[in-house]
Amino acid sequence: NLVLCSKGVPQTMAAFGLEAFLDGAGCKLVFYLHRVARRVSLSTTCLLSGFQAIKLCPSISRWMELQIRSPKYIVFCCFLCWVLHLVVNIPIARCVTGPINSKNMSMEKVYRYCSSHLSGTLFSVTAVIFSFTDGMCLALMVWTSGSMVLVLHRHKQRVQHIRSSSLSPRTSHETRATHTILILVGMFVSFHALASILSYWITEIHNPSHWLRSISVLVSSGFPT
Helix, strand or coil: CHHHHHHHHHHHHHHCCCCCCCCHHHHHHHHHHHHHHHHHHHHHHHHHHHHHHHHHCHHHHHHHHHHHCCCHHHHHHHHHHHHHHHHHCHHHHHCEECCCCCCCCCCHHHHCCCEECCCHHHHHHHHHHHHHHHHHHHHHHHHHHHHHHHHHHHHHHHCHHHHCCCCCCCCCHHHHHHHHHHHHHHHHHHHHHHHHHHHHHHHHCCCCCHHHHHHHHHHHCCCCC
């Protein structure tokens, strides 16, 4: 919800032709909330997927059984994600200013209603660093989801002889769970990977087109929606 509100609402207002509806403080707040919310959403989704894989995989759950039974560890890890991203994104938000007429590389290419005094080289380096961390989260998501799918497939094979005598045409629980995992991880990885690529592409283009910026906003709001 925070991702959609912090980016979707201002972008919609800008699309309807409203100009300079945010001052410097408003631009800093909106941009900061969106950066924090997007990365917290990405981190916690991967984190919860990891906890789920640990609970499901027998080889790991043996030595993690006591820790995973208590929800406080999950809450604590999510709290750490919030604190980490709240702190890490402070320097980025300080560079955002109001809608000024700037020719430099700026977040005006993404938001159209805010700008930044961040230099092109520093902006590119920052984009690469955050893209790398996003890639690590996506890789973790793929690995944990693949582990769960593999465990479900093995379990289905072990109990196949028990269900072979059943006349019920219903799909097995393992198959339905596998389909759900594959659909979610496919959407998750596709939307976030494409959004990261488009965002980096926009920063490298001198004058990105209106449709490219609109597609970037649409893709980045895809998975939260």
